[in-house]
Amino acid sequence: MNDNKTAHMALEYDEKIRATIPNYDLFHSETIDLVKRINPTPQKWLDTGCGTGTFAVDAMKAFKSTKFVLADPSAEMMDIAMKKIDKTDSMKMESLGILSTEEIELPDESFDVITAIQAHHYLQQEGRKAATKNCFRLLKPGGIYITFENIRPLSEAGLKIGLERWKQFQILQGKSDEEAHKHIYRLDKEYFPITIEEHLELLRTAGFSTVEVFWASYMQAGFYGMKE
Numbered sequence: 001m002n003d004n005k006t007a008h009m010a011l012e013y014d015e016k017i018r019a020t021i022p023n024y025d026l027f028h029s030e031t032i033d034l035v036k037r038i039n040p041t042p043q044k045w046l047d048t049g050c051g052t053g054t055f056a057v058d059a060m061k062a063f064k065s066t067k068f069v070l071a072d073p074s075a076e077m078m079d080i081a082m083k084k085i086d087k088t089d090s091m092k093m094e095s096l097g098i099l100s101t102e103e104i105e106l107p108d109e110s111f112d113v114i115t116a117i118q119a120h121h122y123l124q125q126e127g128r129k130a131a132t133k134n135c136f137r138l139l140k141p142g143g144i145y146i147t148f149e150n151i152r153p154l155s156e157a158g159l160k161i162g163l164e165r166w167k168q169f170q171i172l173q174g175k176s177d178e179e180a181h182k183h184i185y186r187l188d189k190e191y192f193p194i195t196i197e198e199h200l201e202l203l204r205t206a207g208f209s210t211v212e213v214f215w216a217s218y219m220q221a222g223f224y225g226m227k228e
């Protein structure tokens with residue numbers, strides 16, 4: 001039994017993730033770059049689905065005056081994140097506790113920035129809607145929500161090609177054929193990717209005005225939504 005929804009136990013996540021998700025570090029650097037261009041001095045930033053806290057540590061270094069709030073439904077992931085952050089700057093960080101995005105009950109308009117990096121593709125349609133709406137509710141007017149997600153190619157043929165490319169990426173990083181196959185074919189059983197257009201519609205339906213895809217490669221993409 002795993003201690004979180006990813007394919008890896010929390011303790012091995014940092015070691016394995018770069019052999020699992022192509023361009024993993026780019027998700028973090030692209031997000032930081034985007035926020036810098038839109039709001040270089042956010043006051044409060046929620047990173048939901050923070051995992052082991054790698055992104056939060058990078059963001060804290062890049063945004064010196066920002067207060068960061070972290071949440072994740074896995075106690076084991078949060079524990080590793082907290083230890084990492086203690087070594088960085090615990091004064092700038094607050095843990096919300098062991099919570100999924102859809103469970104966060106802070107007051108409306110609490111944050112300038114919300115990030116959810118590879119955190120919501122474990123949810124099915126209603127869960128995703130609830131999580132995205134909650135992020136909209138929690139943002140201040142003018143705030144930005146950024147999410148990276150697994151995406152579903154538009155056709156069955158495209159899906160087959162996308163999965164094969166993703167599998168070959170993992171094999172090139174040293175995974176066995178069996179391990180890579182097992183990871184990829186959690187599709188529609190443990191992770192539920194939706195198309196880029198469905199992602200954009202999800203953001204529009206939640207209430208976001210400016211809605212964009214700003215990065216895509218393999219079967220992952222980055223989206224943002226601005227709240228008017």
Ligand SMILES: C[S@@+](CC[C@H](N)C(=O)[O-])C[C@H]1O[C@@H](n2cnc3c(N)ncnc32)[C@H](O)[C@@H]1O
Pocket residue numbers: 004005006048049050051052053054055071072073074077099100101102116117118119120122123131
């Ligand atoms: C692939 S990891 C990504 C972690 C981190 N954001 C990163 O960039 O490394 C996915 C994380 O999402 C968390 N997660 C799963 N379901 C979630 C939900 N409904 N809301 C928020 N986070 C969730 C998992 O516990 C896990 O830590």
